[in-house]
Amino acid sequence: MQKLILVKVGGKVVENPDLLSSLLKHFSSIKGPKVLIHGGGRSATALAKQMGIETKMVDGRRITDKQMLKIVTMVYGGLINRNIVAKLQSIGIQALGLTGADLNYLEAVKRPVKDIDYGYVGDITKVNTEILCPLVEKNIVPVLSPLSHDGKGQILNTNADTIAAEAAIAFSKYFQTELIYCFEMPGVLKDPKDKTSVIPDLTLNDFKKYQEQGIINAGMIPKLDNSFRALSKGVNKIRITNIEGLESGGTILKTN
């Protein structure tokens, strides 16, 4: 099978013009079919503040009421996505920016209200790879924003890490997939204060052990939960790294 590389890049990278340029340069040097998935939460929060709208988060997840949905549609689907696409075009990448509604590539349902009403948040029900495969096979690079839709005309806010994992799983039927989570750290660290303490290989057992010992915590846990799930569902390789490590560095996740 042909190889497909999916790179998820977080807000701290895409929201800094120099880091973004550096990332896109590294990204463009990856050979063969590839997909870019981006976040943008900090910019959404900043715009909300400028508009006098309060940002509410529960366990790191954004409460997306009607006004916040408007903001994330503008920031994720407009500002960040369109600018990444323009920058990729300028370095010779035939990019196409998508929300889940475009070509109906990502179907979701509005999250049912249980203890918390997350508002217009979408839980993924289907990644339509039959739409995306012909694109990546033609060297078109889909740039996926963290927005899905419900098929009834409603855009929904969906976590970018989750889209990356679900897209990688769905593509694994047709490609040998590698999913790279690119963030500001060189990998999963044994000591968060020591950037040289990258764990080169991380098994699910290691992850559980480090989690118990409090070595891995906070923001890394949902990312790693997502990743190990994707690994168990057919994704061939998952790495967690920073821009400099995009080609080969960082932490490689391993099944036990």
Place this chain on the structure above:
Amino acid sequence: MQKLILVKVGGKVVENPDLLSSLLKHFSSIKGPKVLIHGGGRSATALAKQMGIETKMVDGRRITDKQMLKIVTMVYGGLINRNIVAKLQSIGIQALGLTGADLNYLEAVKRPVKDIDYGYVGDITKVNTEILCPLVEKNIVPVLSPLSHDGKGQILNTNADTIAAEAAIAFSKYFQTELIYCFEMPGVLKDPKDKTSVIPDLTLNDFKKYQEQGIINAGMIPKLDNSFRALSKGVNKIRITNIEGLESGGTILKTN
């Protein structure tokens, strides 16, 4: 040659949810390949106001400084475009929302500064129909936002009426094209106060005569200038109408 219908819809329609739903319903009933082009100036002005940013216009054209570019990228490329696409998907249309950077379909140059510095405004240099034709032939409906790019990483603001005319001209090499300008009036009116005074056929000579007599004025003139130019450059048919007239009503422009 196969027929292709391009519908340009103005801000007053896309910014009113009921009118937009009605438009999209009429649009979806058009058979065969089609393209939708939308504006959104009023929403951009409203967001600017909410953010405490002043909107400057010269002869009906927006001065697009750095802050205003951010706003139009969010509003045109995000909010309006993504919501139209989601709504089209909900009525069975395989829509794809584009800026000029997406698939590099619309190339432009930043308008040179003469008397007025329009800022980040793009003058169209090329419509890449070789990118768009395979899409419309597969019944994918491109939804074109009024944003182009310069190929050097810069998104630019480009008038939607102009994009509609230039796209229609470019498609005329491959399709029998009909361009429909859909706005709030049933057509070009002899008396702006009388909605039943639609001029059914309008030649370039009539247009010049009416213009001299002050019967056609203000906002209609650049639209008609654009249209007669498109007609002379190979577009087969141009109509100016409202939602109700989308299928067959309004004013038909004629070469003399």
